[in-house]
Amino acid sequence: MRTDRIGGSPNRVGGIGRVTGSQQYVADIRLQDVLEVKLVTLDCARARIISIDTSVAEQVPGVRLVMTAADLPQPVPRFGPQLSDRPVIAVGEMKYHGEPVAAVAAETKDAAEEAARLVKVEYEELPAIFSVAAALDPEAVLVQDPALRAGDPRATTNVFREHRFGWGDVAAASADLVIENVYTFPMVTHFAIEPHGFMAAPDGDGIACWSSIQHPYLLQKMLAKILGLPLARVRVFAPDPGGGFGGKQNPKLEPLVAFMALRTGRPVRLILTLEETFQAVRRTSAEVRVRTGFRSDGTLAFQDIAADYLAGAYVDIADRVVSKGSYPACGPYRVPDARIVARSILSHTPPSTAFRGFGNPQVNWAVESNLDEGALALGIDRLEIRLRNLARPGEDFIPGDTPADGDWGQTVRRAAELIRWGSPLPEGRGRGIAVGIKSGPTTGLSYSTVRLLADGSVLVYAGTSDMGQGARTVYAQIAAEELGAPLAWVTVVMGDTFSVPYDQQTSASRSTVLMGNAVLRACRAIQDQVRTMAARLYGSDESAIVVERGVVRLPDREHAILEVLKPGLGPLGGELIGNGEMRKDPEPDHPLGGRPAFFEFNCTAIEAEVDRETGDVVLVRHVTVSDVGRALNPLQVTMQDEGAAIQGLGHTLMEHYTFDERGRIRNLGAIDYRIPTSMDLPLEMQSAIVENADGPGPYGSKGMSEGALLCVAPAVAAAVRDATGVAIRDLPLTPERVWRALRDRSTS
Amino acid sequence: MSEMIQTVLIELTVNGRRRALDVAVNHTLLDVLRDDLELTGTKECCLVGECGACTVSLDGRIVDSCLVLAVEADRAQVTTVEGLAVDGHVSPLQQAFLDKGAVQCGFCIPGQLVAAHALLAENPHPTVPEIQEGLAGNLCRCGCYQQITEAVLATAEEAAR
Numbered sequence: 001m002r003t004d005r006i007g008g009s010p011n012r013v014g015g016i017g018r019v020t021g022s023q024q025y026v027a028d029i030r031l032q033d034v035l036e037v038k039l040v041t042l043d044c045a046r047a048r049i050i051s052i053d054t055s056v057a058e059q060v061p062g063v064r065l066v067m068t069a070a071d072l073p074q075p076v077p078r079f080g081p082q083l084s085d086r087p088v089i090a091v092g093e094m095k096y097h098g099e100p101v102a103a104v105a106a107e108t109k110d111a112a113e114e115a116a117r118l119v120k121v122e123y124e125e126l127p128a129i130f131s132v133a134a135a136l137d138p139e140a141v142l143v144q145d146p147a148l149r150a151g152d153p154r155a156t157t158n159v160f161r162e163h164r165f166g167w168g169d170v171a172a173a174s175a176d177l178v179i180e181n182v183y184t185f186p187m188v189t190h191f192a193i194e195p196h197g198f199m200a201a202p203d204g205d206g207i208a209c210w211s212s213i214q215h216p217y218l219l220q221k222m223l224a225k226i227l228g229l230p231l232a233r234v235r236v237f238a239p240d241p242g243g244g245f246g247g248k249q250n251p252k253l254e255p256l257v258a259f260m261a262l263r264t265g266r267p268v269r270l271i272l273t274l275e276e277t278f279q280a281v282r283r284t285s286a287e288v289r290v291r292t293g294f295r296s297d298g299t300l301a302f303q304d305i306a307a308d309y310l311a312g313a314y315v316d317i318a319d320r321v322v323s324k325g326s327y328p329a330c331g332p333y334r335v336p337d338a339r340i341v342a343r344s345i346l347s348h349t350p351p352s353t354a355f356r357g358f359g360n361p362q363v364n365w366a367v368e369s370n371l372d373e374g375a376l377a378l379g380i381d382r383l384e385i386r387l388r389n390l391a392r393p394g395e396d397f398i399p400g401d402t403p404a405d406g407d408w409g410q411t412v413r414r415a416a417e418l419i420r421w422g423s424p425l426p427e428g429r430g431r432g433i434a435v436g437i438k439s440g441p442t443t444g445l446s447y448s449t450v451r452l453l454a455d456g457s458v459l460v461y462a463g464t465s466d467m468g469q470g471a472r473t474v475y476a477q478i479a480a481e482e483l484g485a486p487l488a489w490v491t492v493v494m495g496d497t498f499s500v501p502y503d504q505q506t507s508a509s510r511s512t513v514l515m516g517n518a519v520l521r522a523c524r525a526i527q528d529q530v531r532t533m534a535a536r537l538y539g540s541d542e543s544a545i546v547v548e549r550g551v552v553r554l555p556d557r558e559h560a561i562l563e564v565l566k567p568g569l570g571p572l573g574g575e576l577i578g579n580g581e582m583r584k585d586p587e588p589d590h591p592l593g594g595r596p597a598f599f600e601f602n603c604t605a606i607e608a609e610v611d612r613e614t615g616d617v618v619l620v621r622h623v624t625v626s627d628v629g630r631a632l633n634p635l636q637v638t639m640q641d642e643g644a645a646i647q648g649l650g651h652t653l654m655e656h657y658t659f660d661e662r663g664r665i666r667n668l669g670a671i672d673y674r675i676p677t678s679m680d681l682p683l684e685m686q687s688a689i690v691e692n693a694d695g696p697g698p699y700g701s702k703g704m705s706e707g708a709l710l711c712v713a714p715a716v717a718a719a720v721r722d723a724t725g726v727a728i729r730d731l732p733l734t735p736e737r738v739w740r741a742l743r744d745r746s747t748s
Numbered sequence: 749m750s751e752m753i754q755t756v757l758i759e760l761t762v763n764g765r766r767r768a769l770d771v772a773v774n775h776t777l778l779d780v781l782r783d784d785l786e787l788t789g790t791k792e793c794c795l796v797g798e799c800g801a802c803t804v805s806l807d808g809r810i811v812d813s814c815l816v817l818a819v820e821a822d823r824a825q826v827t828t829v830e831g832l833a834v835d836g837h838v839s840p841l842q843q844a845f846l847d848k849g850a851v852q853c854g855f856c857i858p859g860q861l862v863a864a865h866a867l868l869a870e871n872p873h874p875t876v877p878e879i880q881e882g883l884a885g886n887l888c889r890c891g892c893y894q895q896i897t898e899a900v901l902a903t904a905e906e907a908a909r
Contacts, residue, residue, distance in 0.1 A: 009849070011846045012846065012851055014854075015846045015851055016838065016846070017854075018851045018854030018857050019838060019845050019854075019857055019861060020829065020830065020832075020833055020838060020842065021788070021789020021828065021829035021830045021858045022830075023854055027791075027792065028782075028788035030786065109783075110753060110772070110774070190889075191887075191889055192853070192855070192889055193793050193799060193801055193855040193856045193887060193889050194791070194793070194853070194855040195792075195793060240853070241853065242791070242854065242855025243889050243890060244853075245889070271792075273795065274793055274795065467853055468852030468853030468854070468890045469852070470852070635849040636849070638849070639849050639852055639891075639892060639895065640852075642891055642892075643852060643890045643891035643892065644891070646893065647889070647891060669794060669798075670793075670794035670796055670798035670887070671794075671798050675887060675889060676891070676893075677884045677885075677893075678879075678880040678881075678883050678884050678886075678888075678896070679884045681880070681893055681894065685894060
């Protein structure tokens, strides 16, 4: 079915620009008289900066500015979404491989690059911390200046925060079987194909900033604070990012380019290389110890989880990743007693930030894998043990949190059916199944304005960043549905904080639910005005008129909205304007500051074959089923679901940073860091959905863009184990690691 | 030093239009397309010939334009994503990318399209493995590989009718 309306899959709004090359990403926008910026970095993980000599660099023709910390307001401003700990540029100490210590602005890229090489930095390389064990060593140096969190007793350790969640009494809990294991999750990076890009320019007595950013309004706030400007003098342009995946949520180098623009009085432009992007964002790696208690019938007795997440040199949003990701660590199950201790640990590595799944895939990998261990030890089918423990709809499975908001058993059974669970397999093959859960947004605030123009066409203003998830298309579908306009008559305006009303952020798969509801409410506000018009035009009582889904229903007749709009507006024309607001207020007593608006729930099932000679894992079949509430655009849902699944295959099978003994990342860039290509796909991949219209979004929808990534790793590892009998507890499952595990088993 | 960077006059035909320009000897075809000719449809990502975002057709051959010096493109015929549409209408392949849902963020799509056009020119009836192998040098982090393959297949089937 291909219709414009809800539940149809019209072509992507904005798609034409994407296939013709006319879509402008940040790096494609040409500002008049722009200066090109190049960063100066040091080839080590940590260093004391003794002096920076810019004199030679400044002699390069075309160089207009070489900026160091000394050129900034003192003390150098710091910023960050959780703690203002990141300086605009390195001050005194460079704390991770790739942290800029100076920046050059020049008339050409060539001049900027040449001058950047000529900036002479005298420095002393210092020992760096880049593992959990090293960070926790009592003798370890402190990554962060304790003054940045004065009064915090942990400020004299590398533990940024420790979160303790749970219920019941794990210490007193008994079980028939206890299984304990440690699982590790690698350090991986987003690798959006668009490297991060930033521009800034003086704008009257304010500043304009362009960034491929998911949170333009957060950037506006941060720039206003750092520069001492009112919000109304900080204009952020946020062109559609070329992939975000969480890596483009929070401000990074925008404050630096803003200061450079103000200092030179010129527009400046900094487009990172892919290598620099690898050094700017990554996922939080983790070591997770899980102790699971089982009853002999397979029901869970307790979960005792200790998760250490390795954050970077600056907190960014990493500690929120840790708390929010670990809070539902026990999974979608009924667990009588639970203890979760999760720590965010600082290190001399690039700042770890949000990344699709937001801290959940790390603990999910451990907890789901450990559940399989229990099933195998008890002789219970791995599907059955999940169904037996799964929370029922409405069940308060995390006490005090949002109750189970879907028929999750339905999702799991569907995945089992699609993978033909229980049917015979050829020799050498195995199956695995796993479930994943993630809390949706815990707070939110989205405003939308919708304008119904005189000819019946529609402008929708929404501050979401459309980074590929297709928000623009969904909002256009909602407006088309509610106002009766063809999709081709709806334009969605995004990406400019001066013309589009406030949106908190584009994250946590929130935008269909939160901004979607704001758009819906704005459309309903217009429908109210149309009802008033109709009452006036037809002499009818307003209470007897219903306006819905593009139609005006009077007691004796029906009209399309447009038929009422034209006479209703009268000879001067004009338009109707509707505003919508969707708010999810904080709940201060909740450990996360609010209950999630919904859960993302996914079941992934894998059939795999392992090449015993090479350790290569061949995925024969990959099934993902997500509970999406209602698919407003089924094709886009499939694309997001498959995309998440394929991204999950990256950290499962191939992706990880490698460090040398000094803490330098040795596989920066596309040659040595491999992500899934068209050749790495499962032989068959199937994405299916469960729709019960039980979500809080428009028409019963839920967020769904991360679910299919959550439990790829445990499902694949389970299939490998089923095929070979070997359990591997470290990711990724590279051929070398699988081959070694097979060899060790055969020699032991 | 920058002043001393040597330039060379080259002539090339880009999307059917003849262009003559002075290019720095150290600049790549990608630099010239994006910065000098302002054809920004061709994207810059890895700069080491691994991601395929900068794929263009050079005398009918698919290249990573980040690995070709501009001077090497002297007298060449270059086709970029901007040259795929015909008379203001998107090509059947471009349309198929939209219809099959092969486009999410879109950043890799220009390279995918140019590579897929060339693949079809060389092999009008590709199998799924041939498409996957032919486009293996074009990374898509959004993970649209299945839809891209479907779009190429559908275009081939449509052309065969």
